[in-house]
Amino acid sequence: MNALSKFLTPSRVLVVGFAVLVLLGTLLLTLPQATTDGLGLSFLNALFTATSAVCVTGLVVVDTGTGLTLFGQSVILFLIQVGGIGFMTFATMFAILMGKKITFKERLLLQEALNQVSVEGVVRLAKSVFFISFMIELIGAVILSVRWSFDFGWSKAIYFGFFHSISAFNNAGFDIMGNFSSLTGYVGDPIINLTIMVLIICGGLGFIVLADIKSNRKKKFRLHTKIVLTVSGGLIVLGAVLIFVIEYSNPKTLGTLPLGTKVMAAFFQSVTARTAGFNTINLNDMYETSLLSMMVLMFIGASPGSTGGGIKTTTFVSIILSVLSTYRNESRIVLEGRTIPKDNIQKAWAITTTASLLIFFIVSILSLTERVDLMTVLFEVTSAFGTVGLSLGLTPALSVAGKAAIIITMFTGRVGPLTLAFVLAQKRKNQGQIKYPEERILIG
Amino acid sequence: MNALSKFLTPSRVLVVGFAVLVLLGTLLLTLPQATTDGLGLSFLNALFTATSAVCVTGLVVVDTGTGLTLFGQSVILFLIQVGGIGFMTFATMFAILMGKKITFKERLLLQEALNQVSVEGVVRLAKSVFFISFMIELIGAVILSVRWSFDFGWSKAIYFGFFHSISAFNNAGFDIMGNFSSLTGYVGDPIINLTIMVLIICGGLGFIVLADIKSNRKKKFRLHTKIVLTVSGGLIVLGAVLIFVIEYSNPKTLGTLPLGTKVMAAFFQSVTARTAGFNTINLNDMYETSLLSMMVLMFIGASPGSTGGGIKTTTFVSIILSVLSTYRNESRIVLEGRTIPKDNIQKAWAITTTASLLIFFIVSILSLTERVDLMTVLFEVTSAFGTVGLSLGLTPALSVAGKAAIIITMFTGRVGPLTLAFVLAQKRKNQGQIKYPEERILIG
Numbered sequence A, B: 001m002n003a004l005s006k007f008l009t010p011s012r013v014l015v016v017g018f019a020v021l022v023l024l025g026t027l028l029l030t031l032p033q034a035t036t037d038g039l040g041l042s043f044l045n046a047l048f049t050a051t052s053a054v055c056v057t058g059l060v061v062v063d064t065g066t067g068l069t070l071f072g073q074s075v076i077l078f079l080i081q082v083g084g085i086g087f088m089t090f091a092t093m094f095a096i097l098m099g100k101k102i103t104f105k106e107r108l109l110l111q112e113a114l115n116q117v118s119v120e121g122v123v124r125l126a127k128s129v130f131f132i133s134f135m136i137e138l139i140g141a142v143i144l145s146v147r148w149s150f151d152f153g154w155s156k157a158i159y160f161g162f163f164h165s166i167s168a169f170n171n172a173g174f175d176i177m178g179n180f181s182s183l184t185g186y187v188g189d190p191i192i193n194l195t196i197m198v199l200i201i202c203g204g205l206g207f208i209v210l211a212d213i214k215s216n217r218k219k220k221f222r223l224h225t226k227i228v229l230t231v232s233g234g235l236i237v238l239g240a241v242l243i244f245v246i247e248y249s250n251p252k253t254l255g256t257l258p259l260g261t262k263v264m265a266a267f268f269q270s271v272t273a274r275t276a277g278f279n280t281i282n283l284n285d286m287y288e289t290s291l292l293s294m295m296v297l298m299f300i301g302a303s304p305g306s307t308g309g310g311i312k313t314t315t316f317v318s319i320i321l322s323v324l325s326t327y328r329n330e331s332r333i334v335l336e337g338r339t340i341p342k343d344n345i346q347k348a349w350a351i352t353t354t355a356s357l358l359i360f361f362i363v364s365i366l367s368l369t370e371r372v373d374l375m376t377v378l379f380e381v382t383s384a385f386g387t388v389g390l391s392l393g394l395t396p397a398l399s400v401a402g403k404a405a406i407i408i409t410m411f412t413g414r415v416g417p418l419t420l421a422f423v424l425a426q427k428r429k430n431q432g433q434i435k436y437p438e439e440r441i442l443i444g
């Protein structure tokens, strides 16, 4: 018992928690009630779908709109919500509602789950996360429901409104439009575009940033918040400009659209690549250069402690600043009058390298198991790692080995490659004691 | 004058020196005497070919064996030799032979060129580099000449022997076999395979390692030497095993060969990918997975201060060790009882990131200008950056913009992305004085 509780470090509990949630979802989706054909999903497809939902990825082997029943879709929605907001936050809210006291051990878990430096204020933060998420999702759902009431009956409109609002805020990318079409039917619709975009962006900023914005109106933001807002804004605009310029005269994508819609579609595709996973134009028709740009956005992803994936905006900024400081022969990394600690930078390097190696490794495996071109495979794997959910169409055609590889990639992407490495790494003993002399080697 | 000599830091002199050598070669190759059609190369093709030779890359737009005359081929050989061994080493030997004294400024340049920490002993090292190179190339040339004397007349055999020995030791990858065939005609020939492989490996270890081995027979090697030998050996074996396993039953590559030849071909392709650029089997027939493995070898490349390119073996080891130490929460990186200095690691990160971003950027450009699949483009660009010279056939078909992009990539790859960044970066003033408070951000 003591060995077990020693084994169950906070990171391990979180990883195990995610896994349990995935297994629960898998079981539910294999039930006959889950699919419209009355057979339930096969175990592998159920595992794939549940992982995709819990990891808020949105890659699907079975079309959510036509293949799953209302029950099946509800399972997805539940997994998205718990997976996106985090099951520790969920469990905490549940405990509070039940009138239970939150123990110190649970607070430690929350601290890890919410990526906080100190255990102080974590319960308040969890409540805040829950409340903010609920409010934003509600507002989004109302707007979308009203919009869709013009197309469908009220009950369908409200269901669609809630489903897509929750899916968008949690950067899940699941849709129930049918036939893997995502939001391509609404490329020119400003209400749907803007609402979904705002939901995605809010979800991708991270709860810490949202809480900082909420409590610091007009006052000074934390360095973290400033970085996240600047980088998120910069990446969205940069991505949109690139897509706009490259696709401007592509007759299959933006070419035939009016100017306003061109701009909106460029922005939508840029926003969605930062781990949401909806799309309003057909990705297979885009030029390779646009797809490469979107892959960069997918790889960088959203911000820490958010519903999104990727290596994260702050990780990206840290490595860029670190490289620039090396060019300039400066030893410290200064931003906005603050020095970024060395271990922050070291963590950023570890995440980026692990992510790159993981993607490369999975791509190599898929290059053996699937006989498709490199772009399709690289896009799929980057999308899975970034928990984005965009695909050039490979997902439903994946082989058994391919599905397994993508399941592992989604899970690693959501849990975080570094968390997983911490969980798996064996600490070496006694190495800290001895001080070895330095010896220079030649680099580059 | 003072401003000029202040501007001309050692790294800048080296970059300018490389550029001057490229321009000299370009001019010579545009002469009518250089090509068999009597027209000379066009400016762009001459620039491409001269860059490829000086940077010991081996990507060719015009077949060296059939398109260039003896004069043209001699120009290539001269550029390879000076580019590979380094023009500072060359200039120093020339000065010594002329009885001139080597000034302190020239010693500083040599220190930079030979990637040394101190200026002490650099002239002796330069002499050593020159002597070792000459001896190895001579031995290689003799063996190859004797082997080819069975196929051709003696004069042709000797010429072929010297050309390919120099090209192999300098990891240049240029061949004069004709029709872009490289050494595919000798896939089963042990003498040619072994000789070329040994030449490539010796050239790729780096002069510092060769000098260390020469002067430390049976004594203790430097940490740098140990790392280079271990990693080079490991990469060669790993690459060979992967290629052997993946291609074992591919009827177009290893499938039809006898077992011994299979092993030899796997080793040859692995060795050559580590920046030499010859090939004995047709790369277009290999599976994508093998090509991906070869791309990793091309990206890592040879060792520092060698004739090869890539981010270098020590850079690769440094980032891997750094990531592993982050996983284990260790702050120092210890290897063989020695601590690797922090600035070594920082430099490794900067090189790797710059290289990755450069490759990605050039691939994006080529995805616009050339209408071929991602694998072909990525392979070409990685090959150019690693100054490898392997190609899936894109080189001769490159557009004007594509050629320009590859020229820049080869040059950056040979000079080193970090050297170029140092040359281009403006030092910020006064930043060192002020100490800013630390503020933690969330990563990953």
Ligand SMILES: [K+]
Binding pocket: A056, A057, A058, A171, A172, A173, A275, A276, A277, A387, A388, A389
């Ligand atoms: K997603």
Ligand SMILES: [K+]
Binding pocket: B056, B057, B058, B171, B172, B173, B275, B276, B277, B387, B388, B389
């Ligand atoms: K080469």
